[in-house]
Amino acid sequence: MRSRALTRVAHEILEKNGGAKDLAFVGLRTRGVSLAHRLAAKIAQIDGTTLPVGTLDITLYRDDLGMRGTPVIRGTDIPFSIKDKTVILVDDVLFTGRTIRAALDAIIDLGRPTAIQLACLIDRGHRELPIRPDYIGKNLPTSRRESVAVRLREHDGEDRVVIEEPEEA
């Protein structure tokens, strides 16, 4: 299922941008990065072009310092210029939109891309900011209290989406 969704997204990216020219992926740590690599691989398969993939850690751009315990910084690594490129942000789950807002701030600090687009594997709704995805793998309606976790082969040994009810207090 995953593979079909990503293949579809890859096609949508190529269609919307009229090809692979001047595109670049930036995956949000941690699982967005693996998804970005998978998308890049799909595009290479379909189009023959190898697109660059960068890694973005948005911990330093969050708006909740001090509320969630020790900040864990894994580092940002974008070894190519994003100037004049269309940067496609890739994340696993789109929820309130705050993570993507932080990512937009981070990208803009790093350079001036032509455009920024957003690809997410899962959109679970409950937006708190006016952020909208350009490409979605799957819409997954959830209740606010549930938690949604994406497991990927590269990190967790399997590809699976897990929805959890919170424990009764």
Place this chain on the structure above:
Amino acid sequence: MSLLLRGGRVIDPANNLDTVQDVLLADGKIERLGRNLAAPADAEVVDATGKIVCPGFIDIHVHLREPGYEYKETVATGTRAAAAGGFTAVCCMANTNPVNDNGAVTDYILAKARVEGAVRVYPIGAVTRGLRGEELAELAELAESGCVAFSDDGRCVMNAGLYRRAMEYTLPFGAPLISHAEDTTLSRGASMNEGVVSTETGIPGQPAAAEDVMVARDILLAELTGAHVHIAHVSTVGAVRLVRDAKARGIRVTAEVTPHHLVLTEDAVRTWDSNTKMAPPLRTKRDVEALIEALADGTVDCIATDHAPHALSEKEGEFDRAAFGVVGLETAVAVLLDRLVRPGLLSLATLIARWSRDPARLLNLPAGTLAAGAPADVTILDPDAETTVDPSRFHSRSRNTPFGGWTLRGGPWMTIVGGKVVRPRASR
């Protein structure tokens, strides 16, 4: 006006006494001891059952700070602190402002004591003018004015030649020199003992040798001159060894130790609390053990607090900038009863002797005994009362104690000077 102390355990080492009996005080003197004494008509009767009745305790090393430093302490507040702590007499050091290096200042102190002193005050005169260590003070005048000893305490007389002359000059007065033994070329810049803790904290330290070097010097000068030298606040195993050997060889050296040196080590400094900063500094466990042993066997003759009041602004802040010294009058007796006597490290009788018979003998004071005819100076202890040290309730003007918050069992209960109660029973 008489006072009958009924049924207490009377311990008077000067007379080898340790029995439950009554003590009758009249006209400022000890009238009689005995069982079931009849109370005279005008007598106030104090029920001393369960209490320990001792000769009045004497603290021979106290800084009353008056004249000149009244913001830290005065004769009035210092002697009230002494009374509260169970002391009937104190000897006050000369590092006042002006220094007590002449008869006029001695007279001033004695006059203050007569009017405002809660306990007896015996002044100690300076050895050198202005404590500068350069010229002798007018020692004969000081002795005649009432000084019972001479000391530049606070400072060490570094000039051996001068100190020798001081010893010789004072021979006829029957008053010893009290040495603050510290070689300042070894202790320069130090705020604590040189050892593991100073290495770890980076606080500059002075080695035990800084004290031992001067103790050795003073003993040798005492041997040369035949003078009586008394080593103030000994703190090291080395100093103890030197004093013990010197006594064995018949040299007239005596020594005192403070309660804090008997109970605390340099580890206390890890808290960065400047109430653990004093001179000489807190040393190691080995030193503490040697001091307790020396106190027990008489190598160290008496206990003296070196009560050193300082204002809060002088103690708060950076450790190396804080003033040296801690108060001690109001905690000494309870601390040692609880931490030395109770665990069996020192006998009660020895503790009492080191605070009564022995300091009196050392300084030729008319005190330290409950014999009939002696002045009615009595210290009554409660061996069981439990207290928590609360510096905010001190009678002293100053609060710089390392014992704040300590829970102690045993302490002073009533203090009587010249037949008058100066510390009512179990006040605070």
Place this chain on the structure above:
Amino acid sequence: MGWTRKDLLTMRELEAGEIVLLVDTAASLQEIASREIKKVPALRGKTVVNLFYEASTRTRTSFEIAGKWLSADVVNFSASGSSTSKGESFIDTAKNIGAMSPDVVVVRHSSAGAAELLARALPCSIVNAGDGAHEHPTQALLDLLTIREKKGHFEGLHVAIVGDIAHSRVARSNIHGMRKLGMTVTVAGPPTLIPPFVQELGAKVSYRLEDAIGDVDVIMMLRLQQERMTAGLIPSLREYAHYWGLTLDKLARHARPDVLIMHPGPVNRGIELAPEVADGPYSVILDQVSRGVAVRMGVLLLLAGRKGGDGG
């Protein structure tokens, strides 16, 4: 392992896990130095006060840059030419600054224990930037970060720290940090500059430079201060430089070819370090400086970011 302490005062009290967290965090922040816009908003709206009682341009600048790159508002307070020179006490100065609600106060002072005093007096986070001869934790952390980067690991490395150990907070902090991470430390210098009982801190002792630098992975040279001469601790700078100064020749004859040369700075060129060594291929002194900014960013971030902290 998370970060829960209000302050960073000493290496001695940290667990190995906390040290690694600090080093890892710093490592991840290094890339900010190579960005065109050297700014991230992480500490936006936070106030950092540099309270420096001892003159120190480099450490203070390092903290200032670290704070600014994290978007904090950084204010410098140097003791001379302030109310302190008019006699205001340390405690009073501290309380006054505290009353202005800073989030972090970075303090350097000539008295051991000063940072601890501040930490007890103020509710905000305190970073010890050097308190007398006691500790200088961010220096040790940047040293550790530099070492790990060059050597790839900590465990099993052998470090020689050479110089005025007795008066060195850098030495103390490094000894604690390195021991916790499984490194061996030897301190070396003339006996008058080695503090007693330093073995109790876990360091070996050597009185000869040639012996100390023999089989070590890192040689850390310390700055010798002129005052040691007037205090009678060493006879002359000339003699010190001759017997304990590090030269290319001594390196070639005794040290391993892959040895790292470190120095907390500033270097007394020609005294403890010959200029050719300071500028030479073994030296990582400038790397230390750049790691310093990263470490200080990491420290500020972890302190401001601890749960339930001033961030709320």
